[in-house]
Amino acid sequence: MKALKTILFASFIHTSLAAAASVSEQLQRSFIWSADTVQTVVFRKTIHLDRIPVRAEAFVFADSYYALYINGKYVLLGPSRFDPGWPEYDRIDIQPYLAAGDNLFAFLVYGGISNGMRMAHAPGLTFLLQFDDQTYDSNALVRCSGKTRFKQAQSKWEGFIETVDAQRDPGDPLAPAFDDSQWPYARSLPGGQWGSLHERSIPLLSEKEVQAELSCALPSRCKRIHAFFDRNVLLTVEMVVEAAAGITIRIHDFTYITQAGRQTVRMHDSFGIADAELVIEATDSLIFHSVRFFNRTYPLIRLARFSCDDTVLTRLWDQSIYTMEQVTEDGYQDCVWERAEWMGDAATLEWPLTRIAFSGPDSLYSDPRLIRKMIRDISQSADSSGRLKAHHPSDRYDIHWYIEDYACLWVQALRDYYQISGDQTFVQEMWPALTGQMQWFLDHRTASGLVRAREFVIIDNPICYTVCEGATLNAFVYRALLDAALLARCIKDKRRGSLYQQAANDLYRSFNSLVWNPQQQTYNGSTEHPPTWHSALIPLDRGIVPKERRPLVLQGLLDYYQQASQALFTYTHFWLLKLLFSMDTALWDDRTLELIKLRWQKMTARENKGYTVGESFSNERAFHNFGAVPAYFLSRNVLGVDVEWPLKKNGILIKPQLGKLKRAEGVVVTEHGPVTVEWRQEPEFQRWSFLVDLPLKTNATVALPAGSTPSRLLVDGRAVRFRCKNGRAVFSVNGGIHRGWLELKGERVK
Template identity: 25%
Template structure:
């Protein structure tokens, strides 16, 4: 092989291209006063001067919340004062009482991220204090949280900032006010219980007396990659921006018990007094699902109990219905518990954000009245900007766009999430779709690059990627490794970044070889496949706790799965493109022949002439949309039969049906066979979700577990890639093809972000005629095609006036 080992170079170039919770007594500014900064490159070339520090006298492996402080003097306010900071599990940094940033961005022990920020705007001449809230959720940590042990580190960027480097000059306390609230615990971790009576109010401010605090103990020096004889956390510069944080007012009160609460309280215009020895509750409806840190400010109420519960939807007998309904329904879910100490202006927030549409507040007071001063959310998400857009003459599509983009945003943070409420894990199958949404709507590719690399890092001795990563519980879904190959190919098509793509090729080959080793020599297709070979969630493939089955066909265990064999052939097609592009022509030809062989065997052994469809396995035990979709995408179905097969799979209700997730591939097949004019008429499942009150798109058709699952937001891709028809014409998006499919629509307008600028498409369809314009950014050219009408596109304005041939 001719691969040059560029992985270390790529890693640093990638990182340089480019937060969890706040203390309960600190108000958070609506705008950050500090900015992200560039880490000193020398920090990746030498052992750091700062030390990892922790709290003495505690188990470093158990649950604990800690406060660290360092006071220091400055003769004058510096123009810049850059620090690099990280922790295990999580931290929030403060300077002179103000929140700075939080993190670290999730990774693994070999890629442990640190944030770099310039804190100069918060400094003053004379005495200053820098402080950090650090916690280890231990056995209660989220599924995506990898951990070694409790630790904190802060390193000045240059010698002038070394005064704040972590060492035993820092002070620390173990804050016993925090404990887990594990009610309705999910993979996202647990909720919080905070006892205000023993909380060290004001700990992050300059005037706080820390004379009784302990001297921090030093664990070890901080190590970047390549400099250790042994490693703890291998420090890497953060490769994505800080998360967006902005106040989000809660919308409306839906019901109360024992008290009158009006929407003016939620608007921050009035406060509420709850008398002593009273039990009350009220239900808040945000009116749409969101991710936010709850921000509740109270005074008085010593000894009171405040329970805050969060839910995606109200339930009756454990079942959801129309998401707008609350009558006769109850709320179940996470419960934060806060116990005020009686002081003034105490602000409660959770260590990690909460996902909610509905919030129920249950309060029990004791001998002292409690004043609720304010309650709102601090919205958080990856800072995607909605640069892309789509409008048409059908209002329903605008609502699908809005709900789809909200779904995608709630499922993107320091990694992509499958769902924000239940798991917050980054799965390859979900992430491929999410990454394309990011490119089409925002144009920001940084989280996509991070995702591709994280999955590459996850490969073990077997060669396949983990199905989800980072994750402290290993899980392998082999078909997801094939989607990772497609994802690398997607990036190659949409971004001109050959060094990055080439660095992924060893992983691509590793995955291909894992599957090649599983081909049964007798049948020429995949035999027994270990692990969980998830395909989709149709009702015909229910979960079986005694087998790695659920969302998959029995043939993945017995051998002869036509679905996954053809998915392998589909991934091989993309891999062959990549190998040819990077000069690996011998390997490309080898895999091309393998893909053709698999496709031929499936066609010969699984094609049912009477049904005119492919069967799911060699035994012909069942028939699904899935296998025929993959038959089209892999070209196992001869091209002259693909339209016929698609029409049959789309109209035969006896077939096992694709759910929201797999319809992304259904629509790819639709476009491939030249039937994309039907796309707009196939959107009823998304309209149905909106009609039952969903404000994000669900994991599955009803009944569904998750009300927000990013794989269901794929219309945000297809509105621009299929209806507007904007796609790369060649790798690196060096040119564009615009092949619109308006279907029944009369007018469309779309904007698609491109590395050179926005691509603007405005078209109107009248009968057999299409008029409008396409505007390309400077330096971009392409082609237009509509019903055989072809036209060269150049930078600037291109007028369109064509008729169907």
């Protein structure tokens, strides 16, 4: 397995820079489309190979979607979501699909789609096929037709609506036996309609078959099949049926009209199911020979584990991690109902949680490629005023197209990514987008020195969407200014570094002068609105509260944390739970765990047969990343594993917070590798027992709760010196497996 600190991102690209540039240039000048004004086209190219090549690759890009079939076999749906200004082509190993003799390469391309992942744009296809020393591109006499069974796809927010009428063709146009001799050749398109093509920056998605219990044994003649899964899942479906002509089959938003005989039916988009059940319906009876289900997601490899003596928390952690696996495709998506990349979701929860739970498919711990791609995706959305969209790529311009908080969280994500990767080149690439957004904030300062724009956080904020000099808005901007100043110093832009630091200092003074409510000893919602839970919680988190005021603001929240929880959304609980765990006492650790169980009780109930967690505490349509908030804290705080900054120190920090739990164990992933911990509170022996398994060449600072003064620490059978700090016994260990005990109150280990 690979630790991030030892790898340059260039090593993730299989081609050399020169070779990649050559491929990109050839693809750029090889765009094709049908001469007809249609948005859905099938392209076919037959290539004769004397033998199966040792190495064979396809480089493909299409706008909006393409499905590649080789010799009638489905290969891939692509490309990854993109802004037309920064398209990325796929690189595919096609050697397993080839045969000696004629080989058919068929591309089904759906153009003109506008949804939460694509932008309306001119359609086009470009490809390059390489077989050992032979090369073919899409300019090489490719047949095409826009008058096949595949009708124009209809856009919908979470994907596209696909309709296939097999009666329109004499056979399957994606199959080798189909006669395309009457089809015209594709015409060339100017590649300048798209930005420069780049090699795909994330791995190809994984497509795994998913098992389901069917309402009838196959083969079976029927009109309806119920498929029952053990949990909710993101699906695409493939079937083999035998039918008379003209029978309509519907699966979710997919419609297929049969031709006479045996035929393969495959949908190309994915969709999510609720309540772990799917219905496949036909207008008349037909024979279902096979029905197969596939789950297409980012190829995360789950390395993390969590279990404790509370079965509710153990189940909730697994539900949350599973939900995160399902909503992570070619972007950090909010949910299966929208499948859009929202910056706030990714920066606050999705990236932090996937960092500590997964590796990438090439054994890259805490794989950062999705967040890197998302940061770039959002940067492409900058408008003439400098604003960055809250989600992108998409053509959505409603009330949520721009969210001030999320623009600040984009800056935070860039800072976090830089601190993990040290990738200065990427920061330089993002710098125009960052400076444009920061200038927008600076331009929206009023004479008071505060930024006037919209409040948000999320819809639980009483003044959400209100244009004002808001507390949460200015707290977010303050932190963004500090992050921008740090990044400026990293790339040696001293002028802007000083500018952003000074602006942050000025905002700090204005905020604490004008938003402070001396009567209630907390912050107002804005200069025009009374205090809210958010106007205390977010400033505390963003670091804009002076040291002398923190106890006052904090106490106001702690006195009413349960009432605050009742008023807050799942998303906002990320900040509340972070605050409560920061108290770092056994009492507050236990209260926080009990609060999680109380608020998430409907999601953890056995009646939740879909298993996934959701956006709402009511658990309606529960399939959203927001519901996964507890998993982050169960791994990060209860198991207690974090990394030491900067990463080059190879340091790991371990500080478990079990509350009244007697046992907690699991694995937390770090950029250095996975860390295994086992914790036992043994009051009958007045001791903590533990196991810590660290990656080699790392070192860890371990801080165990000590309560009263501990008397002795044994590690690997030997007494070890420790120091007491903030109620914890602190000691150090190097890489490897260590077992030990911490004796309390002078009792001897038995």
